[in-house]
Amino acid sequence: MSELHYLTAAEMARLVASRQVSAVELLQAHLDRIEQANPAVNAVVTLVAERAMRAAEAADAVPRGTPVGPLHGVPVAHKDLVDTAGIRTTYGSPVFADHVPERDDVIVRRLRAAGAITVGKTNTPEFGTGSHTVNEVFGATRNPYDLSRSAGGSSGGAAAALATGMVPLADGSDMGGSLRNPASFCNVVGLRPTPGRVPDPSDTAAWYTLAVPGPMARTVEDVTLMLGAIAGFDPRCPFSITEAFAPEPEEGVAGLRVAWSPDLGGLPVSRETAAVTATAPQVLERLGARVEQVDLDLSDAEDAFRIYRAWYYALSFGDLDRLGPNTRWNVEQGRAVTGADLARAERLRSGLYQRMADFFDAYDVLIAPVSQVPPFPVEQPYVTEIDGVPMPDYLAWMRSAYWVSVLHAPAASVPAGFTASGLPVGVQIVGRPFADARVLRVARAFEQATGHGLRRPSL
Template sequence: MTESYHLPATELRRLLGTGQISAVELTEACLRRIDEVNGQVNAIVTLTADQALARARELDGDFARGRPAGPLHGLPIAYKDLTDTAGIRTTYGSPLFADHVPGTDAPVVRRARAAGAITIGKTNTPEFGTGSHTVNEVFGATRNPYDTAMSAGGSSGGAGAALAAGMVPLADGSDMGGSLRNPASFCNVVGLRPTPGRIPDPDPAAAWFTLAVPGPMARTVGDVALLMSVLAGFEPTSPFAIREDGSAFAAPLPADLTGLRVAWSPDLGGLPVDPRTAAVTARAPAVFAGLGAEVTQVDLDLSDADDAFRVLRAWRYAAVFGDLPRDRLGPNVAWNVDRGREVTAADLARAERLRSGLFHRMNDFFDDHDILISPVSQVPPFPVGQPYVTEVAGRPMPDYLAWMRSAYWISVLHAPAASVPCGFTPEGLPVGVQIVGRPWDDLGVLRAAHAFERATGHGAVRPALGPQGGSTTGR
């Protein structure tokens, strides 16, 4: 069990199902790993060791009595500190909620537990998930396991770092402007932004808001598909929930992409991209071609997504957080709330027109292409002490959002998008490639991602993080 913490969840599930390891043994291995390395990266901010071991013993007892095991039987999972967990502290990264303990589970928690998962703790996030760098006043910053001087990304940065460091085999996250994809790219793991409604989790104050979605993160595409098979499905509390269950995600993923029509955009229509990121992601088209895909470089114009995203995001911040005391909010949240209070009816109308136009143009685009590939983030991991990226490829960024256009422009398209390990910079920092599918084709995205993962093996490069380590890379 010494190295079990780095095995894929699918392999661990097989070992659990055949009785070669027990849920208690696996949970203890994860807890030991957390004890060894979490102090170096600050990924898990609330640990539920006693509850996890009690749950593991319960599951082992069920297994011994021959009771049917769920798809996630015995697998430890950590939830983002935005995800409500009944009886477990959930701070949302905010001092206002530093001691908050929800009374109910979010749908993803409820579904994972019913499938046999073991809650082991909560992962760090910026305040209310605001920003693609994980730091807050409650717990501080999360560091990148491949180089602890660097950011793990965000806002699901704690999840990405915990997975990469071997603390848990599965994690959840959420994504409005890249918060599942960016930390997956920075931490050399896999994150999927599902089609809105695929994994319902309605916001009580903005139930119709479709830009923010929950989603799975793991070390392999197969593990993400396993978690999707449990988390996906109809939820009557969501007004746009997709009625299909998650059973399709449980099927084996193919490794051949013969005939797949792949569109490659190196910059999504003129966005600045750091030369190191550009060099790594430029290798992806040849990999897809080698797998039998038909690859075409395309010249996209997604610039309308910028105004639409910013208006709708600002409106949501004012709606959800506008009643909180402004002087107790961090600068990023306060800035978003202020922008939201400036939004007019004309702004919302313009944003909806722009978003609708993009949706229809991309429908036409996907008549000719099956997937779009592009960089996830415009930069590789940056120093952990830097609040946000201020310059990309020599071009100044006007605010803390601008450097993530390559992710948040995609959010506007109502499309599923995954980040998959694509390689490393000369300094050994991870870089992911973004795989975007037509709306509702989450499975098609995972199939392409799995084949790419199998062909490259980049995700198998783990960080050299151990009891005495902390700042070396896994290269």
């Protein structure tokens, strides 16, 4: 049990349920690990150890034979964008540096109802703006596999905490890749669910489907377990999915039709990243899948994403002062959006959605790179060029993730290997809208065949 903090969440839940390990013992192992590892990576920015210990003691006091939730006694951390009642929540912004919400968000309530124990909050860029986790309140989160590199973002604190064994489960959110990019950078698993699978009610942008909450963990099994706890209908979310989430009963990928796109239609991908992700098709072929390289064109997602994102930022943050440069740039872009722009975005997205519906009639899943580059230097605000191809702004290097966001589709990031210098790289598995279980089935088969996720960082 010396590596208790690196067991899977499913194993932890079984041990606590069978009373082989107490919830207090399990929590203490994670608090010890946070004390040991967090100073190096800066992933957990608000710790509620005493509160968590009281919850663990209460979990242990439940009489034998009493039904408990599937995550009973399992520690979890929440992204600092998620409201947690009585726990400091800054959104990574100096404007909210001392903010303490009065209510929990839906995802927090559901995790608690499943028996999970909140240990604290994980770092994020201001309002989740960008795929590099740094802000003026807490500073930067560092990559556990190379402390000179970025942990990705915007759920970078969550990914780094998972990779180092500080928590077995963490929630995140994803508009342009914020569950997938940090998972790729930190050798863990992140799932962008189909919008509405995990409801996220909003008072200002209730019909906005580009941003979704979702689960992160070290294994696909744990992501599936967590998704089962947080998914489900909520009438306050107008596109909430009514059907209950259930994993596919079948295992493996034999006979599945897999489309492989090494660059999603001509995007620049670094040689290091391409060399790692190019091994993914062969893995699935060995497992019995029918893999075909496809000439895919998702370029209509570019304007659709940027227009909708800009509009959302002006709507959500346009009235705030003292915004950081990335958030302020997005707000300024949004203020310039016209009705004609929104009409164009809707036409582009609708046409792309219908074309991809035809595409997924022919293929079960699409596999592609998650990110176009491996983790970059932590002092660098964003990627400015990819193998000599200049990036015009801080968003451009994330296209391989945010083009997929436009598809209204589930997408998982799964560890795919390491560069020659030891930096993690993930592969993206994308499914038809609402086929979250199929994506997780393929992800688990890939994970079990490769074992890349078992490689731990050496701090």
